Amino acid sequence: MHPHEHTQQVQKVEFTTKKKTMRKPCCDKESINKGAWSKQEDQKLIDYIRVHGEGCWRSIPKAAGLHRCGKSCRLRWLNYLRPDIKRGIFAEDEEDLIIKLHALLGNRWSLIAGRLPGRTDNEVKNYWNSHIRRKLIKMGIDPNNHKPHQSFPRSHASTEGASTSESMNKVPFFKSSGVAASDHRISFTKEETAIISSSSPPLNLDLTIALPSPMLRAAEE
DNA sequence: AATGTCATCAACCGCCTGAAG
DNA sequence: GCTTCAGGCGGTTGATGACAT
Numbered sequence: 001m002h003p004h005e006h007t008q009q010v011q012k013v014e015f016t017t018k019k020k021t022m023r024k025p026c027c028d029k030e031s032i033n034k035g036a037w038s039k040q041e042d043q044k045l046i047d048y049i050r051v052h053g054e055g056c057w058r059s060i061p062k063a064a065g066l067h068r069c070g071k072s073c074r075l076r077w078l079n080y081l082r083p084d085i086k087r088g089i090f091a092e093d094e095e096d097l098i099i100k101l102h103a104l105l106g107n108r109w110s111l112i113a114g115r116l117p118g119r120t121d122n123e124v125k126n127y128w129n130s131h132i133r134r135k136l137i138k139m140g141i142d143p144n145n146h147k148p149h150q151s152f153p154r155s156h157a158s159t160e161g162a163s164t165s166e167s168m169n170k171v172p173f174f175k176s177s178g179v180a181a182s183d184h185r186i187s188f189t190k191e192e193t194a195i196i197s198s199s200s201p202p203l204n205l206d207l208t209i210a211l212p213s214p215m216l217r218a219a220e221e
Numbered sequence: 222a223a224t225g226t227c228a229t230c231a232a233c234c235g236c237c238t239g240a241a242g
Numbered sequence: 243g244c245t246t247c248a249g250g251c252g253g254t255t256g257a258t259g260a261c262a263t
Contacts, residue, residue, distance in 0.1 A: 036231070036257085058248065074249075075232070110251060125252075126230050134228095 033067045037076055041066055045073055046081055079120045086118025090127055098124060099132060103146040105195055 033041075048064035054077065057070035066073060079085075090098070094116055101112045109121035109128075116124065136143040 034233075056248085069233090070248085071234090071250090072232075078250095079231080107252065121251075122231075130229055 032061075032069050032072075034072075037080075041068065042076070042081060045077060049077060049081075075122075079122050084118055085120065090119075090131075094119070095127075095132065098128060099136075099146075102128065102132075105192065108195065111192060111195075 044064050044066055045060075048060060052063070057074040059070070060066070060073050061068045061070055064073075068076075097115065098112060101115055105111050107125075109125040113119050113121040113124045133143045136146075140148055142148070
């Protein structure tokens with residue numbers, strides 16, 4: 001049971017005069033709910049999609065009897081209600097893979113999530129911001145470019161000998177430990193290849209899901 | 222026990238993109 | 243080529259719980 005479900009507050013949306021010019025609302029906001037989803041709402045959405053399938057999100061709320069915006073329904077389904085969602089803590093090889101992919105792709109969370117079966121872009125993004133980012137900073141790695149940060153402490157990185165500028169030129173410090181946990185080579189779509197090849201430094205594309213980096217574990221402790 | 226601070230994560234917002242007309 | 247619209251995306255917010263003082 002999610003904590004938000006206890007204190008679900010259903011607010012009516014008011015048209016706020018926010019910054020910038022307001023776009024045309026994506027749906028009739030006069031009567032839509034916002035905030036955490038209730039169990040009943042979840043069930044309605046699940047039931048509807050089970051029968052009619054995904055798609056045409058704009059019309060789903062009305063058809064399913066939900067006072068929600070279509071976008072909200074889509075997000076709820078894709079991030080939490082889909083049957084193939086894998087929830088729970090990230091495995092160490094998943095974490096390693098996220099870091100590697102982020103070094104290659106940047107903040108393209110949906111692309112990164114696409115490489116992690118059962119994980120959603122929102123989940124990956126949150127995990128990055130709340131765990132990985134912090135961990136990298138702690139290690140003296142700039143999470144934006146995955147290189148050692150001038151002003152960061154470098155105690156861990158320097159003692160491990162893995163942060164030489166040479167190794168950082170490749171995917172930084174993820175020298176996949178000799179034995180790969182599995183041989184999951186990663187292939188890229190055209191779009192991903194374009195993104196990668198447009199990034200300036202030469203990158204090591206030979207990604208494998210490796211045993212967790214010892215440096216990461218060191219930082220965790 | 223009360224209060225303050227931090228960490229987490231579900232959900233929203235606004236912008237972008239591509240398809241359709 | 244243009245406009246419109248739905249879907250998708252990344253950034254950000256805010257509620258909540260955990261931990262510290």
